[in-house]
Amino acid sequence: MLSGGRLLVGRIVGFAILLFARFITAVRGRWDGIAPVDGQRIYFANHASHGDFILIWTVLPPRMRRQTQPVAGADYWLKTGMRRFIGRDVFNAVLIDRERENRKADPVAQMVEALDKGSSLIVFPEGTRNQTAEPLQPFKSGLYHLARARPDIDLVPAWIDNLNRVMPKGEFVPIPLICTVTFGAPLRVAETETKQEFLAKAEAALLALSPKTIEPNIIAPKAIAS
Amino acid sequence: MSMPHPDLLIVLAGIVAVLIVASAIGYALQRAAPEPNAVIENLNDRIQAWWVMVILMGLALIGGKTGVTLLFGFCSFAALREFATLTDTRRADHWALAAAFFVVLPVQYYLIWISWYGLYSIFIPVYAFLLLPIIAVLRGDTDRFLVRVAEVQWALMICVFCVSHVPALLSLEIPGYEGRNVLLIAFLVIVVQMSDVLQYVWGKLLGRTKIAPKLSPSKTVEGFVGGALSATAVGAALSWMTPFTPLQAALLSLVIVLMGFFGGLVMSAIKRDRGVKDWGNLIAGHGGFIDRLDSVVFSAPIFFHVVRYFWSAV
Numbered sequence: 001m002l003s004g005g006r007l008l009v010g011r012i013v014g015f016a017i018l019l020f021a022r023f024i025t026a027v028r029g030r031w032d033g034i035a036p037v038d039g040q041r042i043y044f045a046n047h048a049s050h051g052d053f054i055l056i057w058t059v060l061p062p063r064m065r066r067q068t069q070p071v072a073g074a075d076y077w078l079k080t081g082m083r084r085f086i087g088r089d090v091f092n093a094v095l096i097d098r099e100r101e102n103r104k105a106d107p108v109a110q111m112v113e114a115l116d117k118g119s120s121l122i123v124f125p126e127g128t129r130n131q132t133a134e135p136l137q138p139f140k141s142g143l144y145h146l147a148r149a150r151p152d153i154d155l156v157p158a159w160i161d162n163l164n165r166v167m168p169k170g171e172f173v174p175i176p177l178i179c180t181v182t183f184g185a186p187l188r189v190a191e192t193e194t195k196q197e198f199l200a201k202a203e204a205a206l207l208a209l210s211p212k213t214i215e216p217n218i219i220a221p222k223a224i225a226s
Numbered sequence: 227m228s229m230p231h232p233d234l235l236i237v238l239a240g241i242v243a244v245l246i247v248a249s250a251i252g253y254a255l256q257r258a259a260p261e262p263n264a265v266i267e268n269l270n271d272r273i274q275a276w277w278v279m280v281i282l283m284g285l286a287l288i289g290g291k292t293g294v295t296l297l298f299g300f301c302s303f304a305a306l307r308e309f310a311t312l313t314d315t316r317r318a319d320h321w322a323l324a325a326a327f328f329v330v331l332p333v334q335y336y337l338i339w340i341s342w343y344g345l346y347s348i349f350i351p352v353y354a355f356l357l358l359p360i361i362a363v364l365r366g367d368t369d370r371f372l373v374r375v376a377e378v379q380w381a382l383m384i385c386v387f388c389v390s391h392v393p394a395l396l397s398l399e400i401p402g403y404e405g406r407n408v409l410l411i412a413f414l415v416i417v418v419q420m421s422d423v424l425q426y427v428w429g430k431l432l433g434r435t436k437i438a439p440k441l442s443p444s445k446t447v448e449g450f451v452g453g454a455l456s457a458t459a460v461g462a463a464l465s466w467m468t469p470f471t472p473l474q475a476a477l478l479s480l481v482i483v484l485m486g487f488f489g490g491l492v493m494s495a496i497k498r499d500r501g502v503k504d505w506g507n508l509i510a511g512h513g514g515f516i517d518r519l520d521s522v523v524f525s526a527p528i529f530f531h532v533v534r535y536f537w538s539a540v
Contacts, residue, residue: 026307026506168317173324176307178506 010089017090021051021058025166025179029059032209033185034156036061040120041186042155043068044143046136046206047124048164050076053091055160056122059181069114070122071107073098094121098128108145115150122158125202131169136207139199147189147198154186155202159209182209230288231405233467237412238284245280248273279518283415287408291339294411295393299335304515305385305505306331312500313377318367322358322378330354331386338390341397343540350387355379384493384523385516391526398530398538403469413468413475414482414529417461418521421483424460425453441494454483469537481532482525489524 021027029036043056053070060068074095077087087093094114097103111121123146125139147155162179187205189198252270259266286297306327315323330350337346359375395410429449437447461479465472493516497505506514516523 026304162311165315168320171320173320173328175310175320175323176303176327178307178311 006089010085013086014090017054017086018058021054024174024176025055025163026176027055027058027179027181030180030182032182034154034183036064036183038064040067040115040118040153042115042120042143042146042153043122043158043183044125044155044202044206045122045158045160045181046130046210047126047128048130048160049167050129051163051167052124052160053093053122055163055179055181056158057091064120067118068120068122069094071096071111071114071124073128075099094119108142108149111142111146112149115153125199129169130164135210136203139203141195141199143202144189144195144198151189153188155188156186157184157202157206157209158182159184159206159211161211180211182211184209230290231409233406233409234287234412237409237416237467238280238287241280241284241416245273245276248276287412290408291393291396294396294408295335295339298389298393299331301515301519302331302335302386302389303327305389305519306381308506308514308516309381309385310378312496312502312505313374313381314370315374315377316367316369318365319362319374319378321365322362325358325361326354326378326382326386330358330382334386334390335393338393338397343394343397346390346394350382354382358382388523388527389519391530392522394530395533397540398534399540400469400533400537401539403537406467409467410533413461413464414526415522416464417457417479417482418486418525420460421453421457421486422521423453424456425449425487428452428456438491438494441491441498445491450487454480454487457483478529478532482529485525485528486521490520492524493520 045052045056053072057065057068057070070091070093072087072091072093072095074097077083077093077095087095094110096107096110097105098107111123114121123143125143126137127140127142128137130137143155159182160179161182162177165175166177166179167174184205187201193201252266252273255266256263256270282297286293289296310323310326334346334349337349358378362375362378363371392411392414395414396407398407398410400407425445426449428451429444429446432448432452433446435447436443437445437450458476458479461482462472462476465475468475470478497503504513505516
């Protein structure tokens, strides 16, 4: 349990991070096929930057924000005192062990535990930050196992656009650029679905939310409605 | 902070009165419409955004030099953020862009704030334009180098240099007009915005002949001529708040209106090139910041220099 003081500091730092995120990215949430209403959900998003869950968190309405926990790699978020504070006290993250060998806790069990306490989750099924030229890396199987474990909870795809340009890997000064988070229609795992089928479906649902404007030069001007 | 000039309060009261009438009309139209109507909703969104803009602008003008410089500095930041989003800059431009946002922009507005004309009028076109490509070239990425450099330069020119000439109006010293320079800003902004609104109204009423179908399909010759002439008349009628005679005010308004109109076309061309309809979606009904600023962007520096040349003592 957190002490009152720590909780307060966590809240204040959270608010400051949120203001900073808005200042740099003017981020807007687009709800496309699902409404920003209460209800337990598992948001799954593309992962290009450490700031990804901050953007999702920023565009969620405050009440939903408080009951939403990001799922993040313990190896990264426990490394320094500062990260530990931000990960645990500010964002109340579910920290999972990404190393398959000699891990103590089962990540899926940790996530299910958080769900059973009533939290919504933000997960990045690619597992690691995407530094390839591809828009999306193949999903790890965790999302499937999570969906199987709690099949009645909606899985909501959330596409985070442009954040990789704000702060490319290795840079430490962010460039102010407008980012969007697009939420799509929820999906669930079907009774008969195999792991491959489900993961392919989830990948396609997420990729479909990516704005076609990623490469603006490619679109013909005629395609623009006047 | 000294008391705001009584003329400024009169102007602000007048604008608020106009907005109250506009809001009442918008409300009446919405009530009268048999079913939800997209045009009326858009109109009401715009009127609401107008309220926000007028309140911010009014507070800034009452706040004097610091208020106006801060407001337009923030507008430049938001505009530059929108512009940079649409550029094709790459990893190698990271430091050049960071310098544009966190060095060039604040320095430019600081120079405006301390009224250092000799430096703020050349700081971006000389120093920034030469130093930023140097920062970019040090990364060694030559792919589409000219395009990338040009994009950053134009972003700064449009969003920072041009916009900063609005608060720069405060540093002019016009004999017999001391302490009233904020009214020049009010004059410029009112003429530009009235021109936009009146062109829209005339276009809706009489618009037949498209003026630039490829760039801006909604703009018509009738709208342009009607809007330009009536905005010029509005400018002439506002000469009491300026150091100009009614004829001079009309001529300056015409310059403002023409620059605003053609500036709008240039900005449309850039949007089309980038494949977007609006620069952003920050203001409901108005698109992004640049969508609101585009006419001011082109008219502000010209208005500034014409007034400086003919009227200012420094």
